[in-house]
Amino acid sequence: MTFQVIALIMTCAGCLLGLRFIFAGASVLKEWGIQETAGSLVVSRRIGAIYLGLALMFFLGRAAAPSDLRSAVCLVAGGAIALLACLGLFEFLARRVSAGVFRSVVAEAVLAAGFVWVWWGGR
Template structure:
């Protein structure tokens, strides 16, 4: 997947999740088989703002040319996604969440790995760029 496609997919997913968590937290909580409550709903609404920030960052970075800044966005997003996948896996193994979290884990792994792959492709492409040789007269 291209960096642009990853950014568009990531921005769309995080924007939708942000909206759901802000407007109707019990929907996502039920998917994970978690009980609600005021404390949980306050924290999910706060998390929705973090997801909105990720969505905006990915949307604005979608057309970025290979650069250190693009690499930072890709690596930062990969760390976030793979960290969430790891936490989800630990929680499912502990029995803290239901099987609905498997969809989230799969999505996070695909996006995280995709962003890491895009940085590898950028490095590979930059190493193939031919540098002009000086001409002898």
């Protein structure tokens, strides 16, 4: 896998997640077994904006040559996404979310592994 491929995957995932969190945040909350409240929807929309920003960053940087900055982006993105997967498992074990969170956890684990793979190979 190359940086360009993982950047395009992140672009697509970021756009899909961003739009879903902004326009259909209640469906994400329902999938995870979290009650829809005004506060949770505000947070969902704000998270959506972050995902859209990440999608744009990876789209614009998809052709970046190997560099210290590109390596740092891969390592940080992989670590942050792995943390999301771990937090999903933690919240499930604490019974704060339903098993619906596992779709997100698996996708996050695969994406994190992709970023670490590119980081490891691009050094």
